[in-house]
Amino acid sequence: MPLARLLFAVSAVLFPTIPATAEEKVDFARDIRPILSNACFKCHGPATQKAKLRLDDRAAAITQGALTPGKHADSELLRRALLADDDDGRMPPPGVAERLTADQIAKLKTWIDQGAEYPPHWAFVAPKRPTPPDPKHPPLNTIDRFVFARLEKDGLAPSPEADRATLIRRVTLDLTGLLPAPKEVEDFLNDDSPRAYENVVDRLLASPHYGERQARHWLDLARYADSNGYTIDGPRHVWAYRDWVISALNADLPFDQFTIEQLAGDLLPNATLQQKVATGFHRNTPFNEEGGTDAEQFRVERTVDRANTTAAVWLGLTAGCAQCHDHKYDPVSQKDYYRLYAFFDSCDEPTLALGGSPEAEKRIAELSAKLASARLVGADDEAKKLIEELKKVQSQVPTTLVIRERPKPRQTFVQVRGDFLRKGDEVQPAYPAALGATPAGRLTRLDLAKWLVSANHPLTARVTVNREWQKFFGRGLVETENDFGLQGNFPTHSELLDWLAVEFQEPTPNPSPKGGEQGEEPTPPAPLPEGRAEFARGASAPTASVNERVSGPPPPSGRGAGGVGWSFKRLHKLIVMSATYKQSSAARHDLTERDPRNLLLGRQTRLRLEAEIIRDVSLSASGLLNPKVGGPGVFPPQPKEVFAFTQSNHPWVESTGPDRYRRGMYTFIWRQSQHPLLTTFDAADAQTVCTKRNRSNTPLQALHMANDPVFVEFATALGTRIEAEGPSDDAGRIAFAYRVCFAREPSTAEVARVQTYLDAKRKADPKTAWAAVARVLMNVDEFITRE
Numbered sequence: 001m002p003l004a005r006l007l008f009a010v011s012a013v014l015f016p017t018i019p020a021t022a023e024e025k026v027d028f029a030r031d032i033r034p035i036l037s038n039a040c041f042k043c044h045g046p047a048t049q050k051a052k053l054r055l056d057d058r059a060a061a062i063t064q065g066a067l068t069p070g071k072h073a074d075s076e077l078l079r080r081a082l083l084a085d086d087d088d089g090r091m092p093p094p095g096v097a098e099r100l101t102a103d104q105i106a107k108l109k110t111w112i113d114q115g116a117e118y119p120p121h122w123a124f125v126a127p128k129r130p131t132p133p134d135p136k137h138p139p140l141n142t143i144d145r146f147v148f149a150r151l152e153k154d155g156l157a158p159s160p161e162a163d164r165a166t167l168i169r170r171v172t173l174d175l176t177g178l179l180p181a182p183k184e185v186e187d188f189l190n191d192d193s194p195r196a197y198e199n200v201v202d203r204l205l206a207s208p209h210y211g212e213r214q215a216r217h218w219l220d221l222a223r224y225a226d227s228n229g230y231t232i233d234g235p236r237h238v239w240a241y242r243d244w245v246i247s248a249l250n251a252d253l254p255f256d257q258f259t260i261e262q263l264a265g266d267l268l269p270n271a272t273l274q275q276k277v278a279t280g281f282h283r284n285t286p287f288n289e290e291g292g293t294d295a296e297q298f299r300v301e302r303t304v305d306r307a308n309t310t311a312a313v314w315l316g317l318t319a320g321c322a323q324c325h326d327h328k329y330d331p332v333s334q335k336d337y338y339r340l341y342a343f344f345d346s347c348d349e350p351t352l353a354l355g356g357s358p359e360a361e362k363r364i365a366e367l368s369a370k371l372a373s374a375r376l377v378g379a380d381d382e383a384k385k386l387i388e389e390l391k392k393v394q395s396q397v398p399t400t401l402v403i404r405e406r407p408k409p410r411q412t413f414v415q416v417r418g419d420f421l422r423k424g425d426e427v428q429p430a431y432p433a434a435l436g437a438t439p440a441g442r443l444t445r446l447d448l449a450k451w452l453v454s455a456n457h458p459l460t461a462r463v464t465v466n467r468e469w470q471k472f473f474g475r476g477l478v479e480t481e482n483d484f485g486l487q488g489n490f491p492t493h494s495e496l497l498d499w500l501a502v503e504f505q506e507p508t509p510n511p512s513p514k515g516g517e518q519g520e521e522p523t524p525p526a527p528l529p530e531g532r533a534e535f536a537r538g539a540s541a542p543t544a545s546v547n548e549r550v551s552g553p554p555p556p557s558g559r560g561a562g563g564v565g566w567s568f569k570r571l572h573k574l575i576v577m578s579a580t581y582k583q584s585s586a587a588r589h590d591l592t593e594r595d596p597r598n599l600l601l602g603r604q605t606r607l608r609l610e611a612e613i614i615r616d617v618s619l620s621a622s623g624l625l626n627p628k629v630g631g632p633g634v635f636p637p638q639p640k641e642v643f644a645f646t647q648s649n650h651p652w653v654e655s656t657g658p659d660r661y662r663r664g665m666y667t668f669i670w671r672q673s674q675h676p677l678l679t680t681f682d683a684a685d686a687q688t689v690c691t692k693r694n695r696s697n698t699p700l701q702a703l704h705m706a707n708d709p710v711f712v713e714f715a716t717a718l719g720t721r722i723e724a725e726g727p728s729d730d731a732g733r734i735a736f737a738y739r740v741c742f743a744r745e746p747s748t749a750e751v752a753r754v755q756t757y758l759d760a761k762r763k764a765d766p767k768t769a770w771a772a773v774a775r776v777l778m779n780v781d782e783f784i785t786r787e
Contacts, residue, residue, distance in 0.1 A: 026111045029122040030490040035104050037329055037486050039097040047326045058118040072112040123484040124434055126456040127498035143578040146496035147601050156590065159583040159603040164189055166787050168200060169743035171576050173786045174472055175204040177213035177613045179620040182739040201576055205569050208629050211250030214568065216612055216665050217471060218245055220693065221313045222284050225686035226633045229286030229671040235650065240354060240400035241280025243630040254566035255464065256453035259314065264446035266404050276352055276402050282306045283349060283401035286671060286687060291380040300420040306344040307337070309689045314452045316463035316484035324418035330485035331434035334414055339430035342412035343448045347403045348372065351390070356397030363393055405444070435459070459484060461501035465571065469500070470692060472575050474605040482691040492599045504571050585787050607786045608695055611681035612664025614784050619661055621740050621778065622717035626658040633668030634659045637710050638675050680704045705779050715778050719771030730755060741777045
């Protein structure tokens with residue numbers, strides 16, 4: 001027997017194949033594709049086929065002898081993986097990937113013996129509604145049925161429900177980004193009705209601050225900032241778009257309409273001012289104002305950014321990898337990329353007047369057109385004069401940045417190696433080939449937007465509900481929330497993800513008017529008195545300063561908060577009403593040992609609050625919060641030295657009066673010199689799309705909370721509030737302070753420790769004793785953590 005055959009036979013003993021039973025069938029997407037993708041595709045994939053061998057295509061792999069379905073012993077793929085001991089012969093070669101493990105080899109053998117099938121990538125197949133399992137542990141809703149069944153499969157049980165104080169603080173922070181008021185906590189704790197928690201959820205969903213909290217996440221995707229970026233980093237007027245997002249989310253504008261208006265509101269029939277404002281989504285790209293630059297180069301870069309952002313937000317794909325060459329792993333060719341790019345290649349970038357005299361609006365339109373022309377031909381001196389004139393007119397008329405289709409489309413070409421000066425084949429707007437056929441005719445951004453939210457689209461609903469899940473658990477069901485491609489992670493709960501995706505688009509009828517009871521879905525959230533229908537008709541939304549000047553047609557009948565398709569509020573309520581969400585976050589020995597990263601969701605996750613929300617809860621506790629929603633960015637205090645580290649030369653004129661105490665999302669964002677709170681606590685950089693923020697833990701964060709004059713001011717105000725609103729005795733005031741900061745009562749030990757500290761501070765300076773206590777409480781980890 002040849003040595004290779006002998007060694008291969010020995011390997012079959014060392015690495016026995018798992019029996020090929022239906023129950024143990026190897027899953028290609030979960031078990032095999034990651035092995036091939038990491039170890040093989042770089043040299044034998046769609047872009048490169050060394051030795052004329054291609055392993056990402058089943059037919060090619062079989063033809064070339066790499067695979068013999070049903071017979072792993074005859075498959076060259078396994079021989080190379082198992083037998084070659086020398087660096088020249090073994091696969092994958094050193095430096096490309098690690099040598100395959102025994103477990104990986106066993107999986108490959110079983111897969112080949114079971115037929116070596118290559119089903120389509122799971123994320124590229126439209127989700128179907130699976131049948132929910134029936135776990136032993138009683139669920140509250142369908143989400144729990146999937147989660148509890150998975151825990152039981154692994155021999156685990158869910159954690160008990162968190163105590164009521166933790167629940168109301170958790171859900172208030174998640175839905176509004178603010179602390180619950182002591183009276184709200186007290187009312188909830190004293191409410192024994194079955195609907196007590198659901199009533200809290202409905203109240204929060206109807207709050208004008210709900211839209212602010214959810215908009216903060218969306219603005220990360222939109223790369224929102226109040227300046228242009230690059231060296232000059234001049235200011236821009238685009239806050240009306242930010243206010244549109246807040247109002248749309250408060251009104252529960254269905255996500256399909258939310259998508260269409262942002263990507264193509266200007267192309268809708270009889271487009272309203274509101275729908276044009278929505279296209280500000282793609283005016284959040286950085287803009288280079290430097291003299292001597294090539295205007296076409298940076299127009300191309302903005303168009304690239306729009307294509308990449310659209311793919312990341314709605315498709316969850318790293319399409320930008322195909323800008324210079326075919327994608328190394330995903331079925332996205334360079335031609336596919338420039339077909340997507342072509343949808344945005346004919347966008348003009350006007351300034352839209354939101355009010356004022358017709359003459360002023362006309363003048364703004366004229367100046368915007370002249371400025372675009374001047375930049376296009378590189379007339380820098382003329383452009384500077386036009387910018388100054390435009391600023392003068394804009395100072396008298398509220399404006400915003402939007403996109404608009406050119407009367408005559410540009411020709412779009414593949415850019416050879418990503419170089420806009422090297423034109424390849426001409427292309428037309430089209431959808432990525434792997435995701436479906438493109439209809440005939442010249443397509444527009446409106447066609448693209450409608451396709452993204454069309455029935456049976458495989459990605460949009462999955463990608464969206466996965467990001468929404470991430471908000472409430474810190475991690476998506478697909479951990480690589482920005483990559484649903486072949487290199488992305490497999491879902492931890494694939495059936496739950498698909499059920500949520502279908503439910504988001506086409507919810508099941510509510511089985512009972514009694515929401516939240518065991519085994520039933522919660523009732524849909526009640527719409528605001530001035531909810532989504534009024535928003536769509538153009539009435540002034542209760543929270544947005546711009547909407548009194550914008551309007552739009554009503555969306556499709558029967559959509560939104562009433563409990564049917566594409567409703568964020570309904571999805572959020574479904575999640576926060578689940579027993580899965582309401583679990584305690586306390587660590588458990590069995591979970592730490594068997595599921596240390598909590599992928600199986602056997603408990604809730606403790607999450608440090610985002611940068612803006614840290615400011616918000618501090619303002620909320622201090623009593624200084626200005627609850628106004630919407631309007632231009634504000635300038636809270638910051639160190640004067642911030643701009644010394646940049647080339648920006650823009651003054652930071654501190655806001656006074658109520659504007660000094662606005663929520664963190666209204667802080668003016670200079671791209672090149674963000675407010676220190678934002679950079680210290682990992683805010684998005686506003687340069688590119690951000691699908692998930694980092695969460696670092698640094699000494700600077702503790703120093704910022706303890707010593708920043710802003711937070712000292714907040715603590716001083718909280719100290720005053722404790723004395724003014726709390727009882728007259730120390731113990732009562734300490735308890736009040738804990739209810740304000742943590743929504744709970746202090747333990748006996750905590751009361752004793754705070755009392756000792758308070759007594760010591762009184763001896764040193766009686767006037768600041770309670771401010772000192774407040775400063776301590778605001779620097780406890782629990783204060784900036786969502787349990």
